[in-house]
Amino acid sequence: MEPNPDVTDEVWEKFESLPSQTRPQKGAKPAKRLTALAHELAVDGLLPAAGKKAHAAMHEVLDAAQEKFKDDVIARRQSVVTVDGTTLHANLQDKKKSFDEFHEAADMAVIDDFFRRAARVFSPPIAHSYAQFLAEKTADLDDPDSLLDALDDARTDIAALGLVSNVHPFFDVAADKQAKAWLEEYRAAIKKLSDDRQESYRQIREMSTEPQDVDLVRPETKDEMTQERLGDKSKNLDTYEDHLLCDENGNYPAKLNDWEKVVLGKERKRSGFKFWYRNPQQPSQSSLGIAYLNDGEYRIVRPDFIFFAILDDGTVVADLVDPHGTQYSDAVPKLRGLVQYAATHPTVFRRIESVAQVNEKWRVLDLTREDVRQAIATTTSSAAALFESEIADDYS
Structure with a gap:
């Protein structure tokens, strides 16, 4: 499948502006993310000497921390330079024991061990460059011994x-x-890079303990199944028009379930409809993912459809519509993920809706409504109950 030649630049621009989300990484370290970003920005010539600038920025932060937490730092420094211990004295004849406490100056091996622990907090590169930064402020740079002593103090x-x-x-x-700040400042420049280079920045965005927004990338080509096996025979899949990707005849093959067929049919009949997109369920730069929490773990839901319409004034709008299975154990957590996404991206989509068939009725939850979002966020009921409740409307 290739990009549909009928799709206008304005529609593609809207597509590329839609925010997808990354799955957070446990144990991700912001400093490591920052230095990795600096490296890529320097490689692409977007920010010369980005590595030095990143380190300089974090040196200022550590200077501020020394001032802000001065009393605690002084107390902790004393514990670093002093080794506390207890000596046991035992008399083998009368079997008496005594204990004597002692306090001695720590040698550099002990201090180095504490430094390595701190380096795991601040990242080894920043810890070492900050030590050099501090030492050069106090040492006689023409005296090697002075610099070594200053490095030990640092x-x-x-x-x-x-x-x-x-x-x-x-x-x-x-x-x-x-x-x-850098990801936002250089966002437009990054989008002009090759797909491979954009992927490098996408991976850096993912180096976070919280979901991060990433822009969708316009798909260039995509292999799609055109047939399915039914026993010993093959059957051509149904094809549909007006998809963002299509074959040479303007058709897009898709295996849709009954719910998806209903939603696609209704949405294509709406006023202003122009194009639709079957959101890939496999992770990729062209698949819109939304983070949600389930049993304390972040996962990604990929809504089925994005529809594009043109208003009377020529504005291109996007609608996110997801046929939502209510029978699954994570149905409510997924709804809550969609709710959070809708709340934090109020102007990106015209409509964000979840659709389900309950008791043979088609119902829809409008996730752009505050009362609907609040009800989903606080519910103790099932997903089916939400679609049956008064916060849902008939889907037509």
Whole structure:
């Protein structure tokens, strides 16, 4: 299948503006994400010396942390440079025991161990560059011994910073903010890169513990099944017109279930309808995914259809319509994911709707309505009950 030649640039622009979401990664570290982003921006010539700029920005954050949490850092520094212990004395004749506490200055092996722990918090590259940054501020750069002593002091300071519990979230928030700012600033430039290079940035966006928005990428070509096997025979799949992708005859083959056929039929009859898109269920740059929580784990739901219409004034609008199976255990969590998506993207789609057949009636939940979103967010009922309730309308 190739891009439909009848689809206008305005429709494709609308398609490419639709936000998809990534599945969060457990244990993702904002600093690692920032430095990876800086590397790619420098490689593509979008931000020269991006790596140095990323490190400099985080050095400022760590300076601010030292000032903000000064008292805690001083206390923790003392624990880094001092080794506390207890000596046991035992008399084998009278079998008496005594304990003597001792406090000694820690050697560099102990301090280095604390520094390595801190480096896991701030990332090793940033921890090492910050140590160099601090040392060069106080050392006589013409005296190698002075620089080594200053580096030891800097590593001790960083080790202490790593032990202050409030510093970790303070640092992560700042690193995440910087990465997001650059991703937004260079968003348009990134979209002009090749698909392979865009994929590199897409992977960087995914390096987050929270769902991240990514733009859809216009599909260039797509292999689609045109036949299905029925026993020993093959049967051609039904074909449909007005899809964003099509064959040389303007047709798109698709195996649709009964619900999907009903929804497609109704939507194509609506005023202003021009094109539709069968959202791929496999992860790709051209598949719109929406994050949802189920049993504490993030998953991705991929709504079935996106419809494109043109209003009387020539504006292109998109409608997200998902035939929603109510029989599945994650039906309500998926609805809540769609609700959150609708709430955070109120101007992207004209309509965001979930459709289901309940008791032989076609019902629809309009997820752009605040009362509907609130009811879904707080429900203790089943998905079927939501579609049967007064917050749903008849689908026509």
